Amino acid sequence: MQPGGGAWVESPLRQGILPCHLPLQGRECHSNPHRMSANMPELERRRAAALLGGGQARIDAQHAKGKLTARERLDVLLDAGSFVEQDMFVEHNCTDFGMAEQRVPGDGVVTGSGTINGRLVFVYAQDFTVFGGALSERHAQKICKVMDMALKVGAPIIGLNDSGGARIQEGVASLGGYAEVFQRNALASGVVPQLSLVMGPCAGGAVYSPAITDFIFMVEDSSYMFVTGPEVVKTVTNESVTQEELGGALTHSTRTGVADLAFANDIEALLAARDFITLLPSSNRAGVPELPCDDPFDRMEPGLDTLVPANANQPYDMHELVRKILDHGDFFEIAPAHGANIICGFGRVEGRTVGVVANQPMVLAGVLDIDASRKAARFVRFCDAFEIPLVTLVDVPGFLPGTAQEHGGIIKHGAKLLYAYAEATVPKITLITRKAYGGAYDVMASKHLRGDLNLAWPTAEIAVMGARGAVEIIFRADRGDAEKIAAKTAEYETRFANPFVAASMGFIDDVIMPRDTRRRIALGLRMLRGKRLANPWKKHDNMPL
Numbered sequence: 001m002q003p004g005g006g007a008w009v010e011s012p013l014r015q016g017i018l019p020c021h022l023p024l025q026g027r028e029c030h031s032n033p034h035r036m037s038a039n040m041p042e043l044e045r046r047r048a049a050a051l052l053g054g055g056q057a058r059i060d061a062q063h064a065k066g067k068l069t070a071r072e073r074l075d076v077l078l079d080a081g082s083f084v085e086q087d088m089f090v091e092h093n094c095t096d097f098g099m100a101e102q103r104v105p106g107d108g109v110v111t112g113s114g115t116i117n118g119r120l121v122f123v124y125a126q127d128f129t130v131f132g133g134a135l136s137e138r139h140a141q142k143i144c145k146v147m148d149m150a151l152k153v154g155a156p157i158i159g160l161n162d163s164g165g166a167r168i169q170e171g172v173a174s175l176g177g178y179a180e181v182f183q184r185n186a187l188a189s190g191v192v193p194q195l196s197l198v199m200g201p202c203a204g205g206a207v208y209s210p211a212i213t214d215f216i217f218m219v220e221d222s223s224y225m226f227v228t229g230p231e232v233v234k235t236v237t238n239e240s241v242t243q244e245e246l247g248g249a250l251t252h253s254t255r256t257g258v259a260d261l262a263f264a265n266d267i268e269a270l271l272a273a274r275d276f277i278t279l280l281p282s283s284n285r286a287g288v289p290e291l292p293c294d295d296p297f298d299r300m301e302p303g304l305d306t307l308v309p310a311n312a313n314q315p316y317d318m319h320e321l322v323r324k325i326l327d328h329g330d331f332f333e334i335a336p337a338h339g340a341n342i343i344c345g346f347g348r349v350e351g352r353t354v355g356v357v358a359n360q361p362m363v364l365a366g367v368l369d370i371d372a373s374r375k376a377a378r379f380v381r382f383c384d385a386f387e388i389p390l391v392t393l394v395d396v397p398g399f400l401p402g403t404a405q406e407h408g409g410i411i412k413h414g415a416k417l418l419y420a421y422a423e424a425t426v427p428k429i430t431l432i433t434r435k436a437y438g439g440a441y442d443v444m445a446s447k448h449l450r451g452d453l454n455l456a457w458p459t460a461e462i463a464v465m466g467a468r469g470a471v472e473i474i475f476r477a478d479r480g481d482a483e484k485i486a487a488k489t490a491e492y493e494t495r496f497a498n499p500f501v502a503a504s505m506g507f508i509d510d511v512i513m514p515r516d517t518r519r520r521i522a523l524g525l526r527m528l529r530g531k532r533l534a535n536p537w538k539k540h541d542n543m544p545l
């Protein structure tokens with residue numbers, strides 16, 4: 001209820017049409033229904049105060065760091081004029097440490113809804129100019145309100161994080177607020193896409209909200225994420241490390257994989273977020289978005305016939321194939337700098353979004369290791385949760401050997417990818433371009449993991465291992481006899497270094513010419529549009545974590 005009860009007459013839509021017996025307390029209704037409410041200037045004053053956040057000096061300081069303010073960020077992120085703000089007048093309820101005198105309408109976070117390329121999204125943007133964007137109980141309530149609404153109506157949630165963490169003056173009330181957000185992050189997972197843009201500090205327990213969301217974008221030199229900062233690290237472990245080294249955008253988008261992408265500045269990150277959200281379904285029930293497509297589904301690509309080099313050990317760039325399959329070659333890659341031996345990302349075929357997973361022979365020969373397995377497993381699960389068909393391109397020599405991998409738990413991490421593909425019920429199309437060796441053959445969306453359409457190029461080699469390695473094991477006693485080993489290697493190659501053995505068993509549905517790949521995948525996706533497949537009932541699974 002608005003102060004003074006005169007709010008009813010404020011809406012231009014209602015002016016002059018409200019019957020006077022409605023519970024209006026404002027005397028002006030009876031005397032002159034067109035008179036301005038005294039609250040109108042007050043509304044303007046309050047709005048202006050909210051728009052100014054922590055004040056011009058702090059806005060200038062934000063700009064001096066190369067950062068946009070929360071509202072400027074939303075202006076870039078959302079379609080022009082589409083932002084509908086809510087809770088602009090919410091204030092904190094803290095009276096300790098002189099806080100009663102320090103109230104800023106909005107309380108350090110701007111929340112509401114808007115559209116991106118015409119589609120509804122819910123947003124919250126922490127305002128660093130107000131108490132350093134620190135999270136109070138009320139600040140958290142505002143975030144929770146938009147998250148609840150996003151879940152009710154089925155639209156993505158985008159959080160712009162720029163915060164000094166828990167509002168120190170509020171103590172445990174703030175911690176409770178964080179947990180309320182975490183709880184909603186968990187409930188929203190797999191229901192609506194959640195994207196975090198970390199555009200400033202994000203430290204301590206605060207990191208766990210972005211960590212639960214589906215994707216994290218960061219901004220170089222102005223954002224960082226860590227559980228404990230450099231000073232605590234120095235005290236506890238005596239290590240000296242900068243914020244950037246410990247948890248900057250480059251660290252997280254390369255080493256740790258916590259962030260999916262790093263951008264040079266706020267604008268680049270926000271514009272990328274627009275493209276990204278446009279690719280995603282609004283919810284797990286909405287189906288993939290469909291755009292008009294003028295790229296012919298049967299576009300032939302003769303260049304692909306020579307993509308795979310004659311020498312099996314020579315790499316080639318799998319991106320080339322990815323782009324030739326997708327509409328207009330547009331590919332939005334996720335985590336390109338982490339676990340780069342596997343490529344994951346989104347594109348469209350005939351205007352409809354697909355998720356692409358592809359081994360990359362250019363990096364570590366496309367082998368599966370811990371980073372690649374985890375990265376791809378999470379990607380596959382996202383696609384499955386949101387009904388995005390999976391296109392898997394295979395050229396994999398196996399799992400990476402070594403103590404670092406074994407002791408790092410490659411068994412559990414590799415199992416994640418296997419599990420993700422095995423449980424996925426979305427359309428799954430797999431194409432083997434060259435190597436599909438050993439367990440990695442099974443893992444990469446093979447027929448045995450309910451692959452719907454499993455194709456191979458004539459250059460495919462589907463075997464337990466490479467010919468040379470196989471012969472050296474089978475004919476160990478003849479290792480010194482180079483001639484015999486060479487002959488046996490040739491024999492093994494003839495027998496297994498092709499797709500036809502697997503095709504004769506029905507493990508490969510067809511062997512296709514490389515130039516024809518886009519057409520065959522497009523036709524496969526068309527065929528699979530009506531796919532319905534359900535896993536056995538369970539409360540939830542217990543995937544290897």
Ligand code: HXC
Nearest residue numbers: 131132134163164165166167168169178201203204205206
């Ligand atoms: C209240 C805060 C605040 C906080 C910053 N401010 N962090 N107010 N609670 N957590 C205020 C500052 O007092 C200052 O107010 C303004 O925000 C900007 O802060 P500066 O320090 O001037 O900015 P900068 O130099 O850029 O440094 C940013 C910062 C630093 C690195 C984030 O402010 C900082 O270290 N803050 C404390 C971080 C922290 O320890 N947070 C609690 C972590 S524990 P004025 O009025 O001067 O503009 C946590 C637990 C979460 O978060 C658990 C969840 C489960």
